[in-house]
Amino acid sequence: MNQNGKTENSAAWQAELAELKQERNAVILAHNYQYAEIQDIADFVGDSLGLAQAAARTTADVILFCGVHFMAETAAILCPNKTVLIPDLEAGCSLADSINVTQLREWKAQHPQAVVVSYINTTAEIKAESDYCCTSGNAVKVIEAIPTDREILFLPDFFLGHYLLKTTKRPMHIWVGECHVHAAVKPEKVAAMRAAYPQAEFLIHPECGCVTSCMEALASGDIDAQGTYILSTEGMLRHTQQSQAQEFVVATETGVLHRMNKASPKKKFYPIDETMTCRYMKMITPEKVVHSLREMVYPVTVSEPLASQGRKAIERMLAIG
Ligand code: SF4
Structure with missing residues (x-):
């Protein structure tokens, strides 16, 4: 697999996965920060809230969770009678x-x-x-x-x-x-990107290290409130579809740009920082996804009470x- 999560032979693993999904009666849930190739094979792609809601309503027997461990645990809590799998148990979360x-x-x-x-x-x-x-x-x-x-x-x-x-x-x-990942976004970075893309709207995730200073700058007028939005990843996605703007600078994990590009292919999206990637989210690869469903590993369970x-x-x- 290359650094973008692309495998050499996409058709082969996708065909095997489709067969396994049917055999296991499985649903694949993927977070917005997953590799593009994994988002493309998922039944549902979303943020933590959307994924929890999707897990709660699924009728599948197996939930294959392409995200990090706490998300799979949330699915296991909501669906005690289903098998919840995560392709890599090391996919944790610093937060x-x-x-x-x-x-x-x-x-x-x-x-x-x-x-x-x-x-x-x-x-x-x-x-x-x-x-x-x-x-x-x-x-x-x-x-x-x-x-x-x-x-x-x-x-x-x-x-x-x-x-x-x-x-x-x-x-x-x-x-x-x-x-x-998010704490590394500093106000100086925002200022530099605003100067580089003056026409672009700015979308900032509220976990970002710049959010407090950006809110103060918005309140004092130092940042143009017209073009700056503090939004969850799903909120960002909706905004890019509804806004008249054609360019956006996005301050969150770069995986979300794949959905934005798919939803609005004529608009331009720039990550605030190309290196803003979550090493835990990126532990989930197509090979591990297929292996997970083939071998039924790694089950995530939460005991009572x-x-x-x-x-x-x-x-x-x-x-x-
Ligand atoms: S980007 Fe990664 S480390 Fe940060 S909150 Fe999300 S899962 Fe956790």
């Missing part, structure tokens, strides 16, 4: 690793009355200790659904937490975790939207 259950229990003990809101990029153990889950696509709605007199603990993404604090004006305690405790937090989120 999910930024808090463990001991740390969360200690934090909760310091704020015993607080409502715990966990970004979906967390382990099953963390979800089981949480009141709500959220994704970047519905985090504002989740925070707004919590009664205003309740104290909030938000974890684990520091930048998303600050974005929520400023957007909803709800005071909250925020865990200092970050994603190594962890699963039912985590399910409550996820279902509260799904009920909000």
